[in-house]
Amino acid sequence: MLRQFTGSLVFTIIALVAALAYGWFDTHSIAATASFAWIVVVLAVLEISLSFDNAVVNAAVLADMDEVWQRRFLTWGMVIAVFGMRIVFPLAIVALAAGLGPIDALTLSLTQPARYEAIVSGAHIPIAGFGGAFLLLVGLDFFLDSAKTVHxxxxxxxxLAALAPIRALAIAIVLATLMLVSLALPHATALVFVEAGLGGIIAHVAVEAIGTLLEAQEAARRAAGAMVRSGLGGFVYLNVLDSSFSFDGVIGAFALSNNMVIIALGLSVGAMFVRSITLLLVRHGTLSEYRYLEHGAFWAIIALGAIMLASARIAVPETVTGLVGAVLIGLSLLASRRAG
Structure with a gap:
C-alpha cells in the first residue's frame, strides 16, 4: 500500500525543497522561508480534503477503463491536473479578466501578488456558476439511473432512480437552481452567473456526447471483431471533472497565500496525493469492497456543486466545503462496513 504513495512522497520532498529555496531567495529570512514551506503543507492538506471525493469518482470511472487508458490518465492526466489547473488556470483567469497576455499575467503573479489575488477573486462568480452547474449535473446523473439497484x-x-425516465430532468434541476440563485444577485452579476452556469451545462453535455460517440464507435468495432482498447471518452470526462473539482481549491488557496509559486507547489502536492489515493482504490478494488463509498462520493459532489452555486451569494469557508465532503464519504464508509 505504501508503494502507491512513493511518487507523491518524493514529489512532496522536491516541492518543499523548492519552497525553501524560493523563500530564502525571495526574503532572505529564516522565519519567512519556514512559513512558505508550512503553507505548502497546509495547501496540500486543503487540496486532499477537498478532492478526496474526486479520487473516489475517478477510481469508479477508471475501473471500467482498460489498463492502457488507466495509465494514460494517471500520467498525462496528472500533467493536465498539476500544470493545467494549478498553474495555467489561475494565469488564464487573470489574463482574461485584466486583458493581459500570458507573459504579462505570469509577471503580475510574481511581482504584484496582491493585485493578482484580487483579479482571481473577482472572477469567483463565473467560476462558481460554471463549476457548480457542471458538478451538480455529474452528481445528479449518477442517481438518476433507473438501472441502479444498490441504494x-x-x-x-x-x-431519484424512479424519476430517471423523465428526459433532461437533471438539466431542469440545475437550470432552476441557477435561476433561484441569480434572483438573489445584482442584475449584472446575475447575468454573468447564469451565462457561466449555462457554459457548465453545455460542457457537461458536450463531454457526455463525446463519450457516447466514442462508445458507439467502440461497439461497432467490437461487433466487427476488432480489438477495442480505447477509453478516450472516459479520459476526456475525467479531465473535465478534475478541472471542475479544482476550482474551489485554487480560489480557496488565496485565503492562505497570494504567492503564485507557493500556491502552485502546495496544490500540486495535494493533486499528487489524490492521484495516489485514486490508484490505491483502483488497484485494491476498494469500491467493490465498500458498496456505498461511491454513493457517498457522488453525494459529496452534489454538495460541492450546490455550495459553489450558493457561494455566488454567500461566502462559504473552504474548510466547510472540505468537511462536508469528508463527512459524507466517512458516513458511506461506515455504512459499507456495517452492510458487510
Missing amino acids: WVGWIERA
Whole structure:
C-alpha cells in the first residue's frame, strides 16, 4: 500500500525543497522561508480534503477503463491536473479578466501578488456558476439511473432512480437552481452567473456526447471483431471533472497565500496525493469492497456543486466545503462496513 504513495512522497520532498529555496531567495529570512514551506503543507492538506471525493469518482470511472487508458490518465492526466489547473488556470483567469497576455499575467503573479489575488477573486462568480452547474449535473446523473439497484440513502435514491425516465430532468434541476440563485444577485452579476452556469451545462453535455460517440464507435468495432482498447471518452470526462473539482481549491488557496509559486507547489502536492489515493482504490478494488463509498462520493459532489452555486451569494469557508465532503464519504464508509 505504501508503494502507491512513493511518487507523491518524493514529489512532496522536491516541492518543499523548492519552497525553501524560493523563500530564502525571495526574503532572505529564516522565519519567512519556514512559513512558505508550512503553507505548502497546509495547501496540500486543503487540496486532499477537498478532492478526496474526486479520487473516489475517478477510481469508479477508471475501473471500467482498460489498463492502457488507466495509465494514460494517471500520467498525462496528472500533467493536465498539476500544470493545467494549478498553474495555467489561475494565469488564464487573470489574463482574461485584466486583458493581459500570458507573459504579462505570469509577471503580475510574481511581482504584484496582491493585485493578482484580487483579479482571481473577482472572477469567483463565473467560476462558481460554471463549476457548480457542471458538478451538480455529474452528481445528479449518477442517481438518476433507473438501472441502479444498490441504494445508500434509501428513499431519496430510490425516488431519484424512479424519476430517471423523465428526459433532461437533471438539466431542469440545475437550470432552476441557477435561476433561484441569480434572483438573489445584482442584475449584472446575475447575468454573468447564469451565462457561466449555462457554459457548465453545455460542457457537461458536450463531454457526455463525446463519450457516447466514442462508445458507439467502440461497439461497432467490437461487433466487427476488432480489438477495442480505447477509453478516450472516459479520459476526456475525467479531465473535465478534475478541472471542475479544482476550482474551489485554487480560489480557496488565496485565503492562505497570494504567492503564485507557493500556491502552485502546495496544490500540486495535494493533486499528487489524490492521484495516489485514486490508484490505491483502483488497484485494491476498494469500491467493490465498500458498496456505498461511491454513493457517498457522488453525494459529496452534489454538495460541492450546490455550495459553489450558493457561494455566488454567500461566502462559504473552504474548510466547510472540505468537511462536508469528508463527512459524507466517512458516513458511506461506515455504512459499507456495517452492510458487510
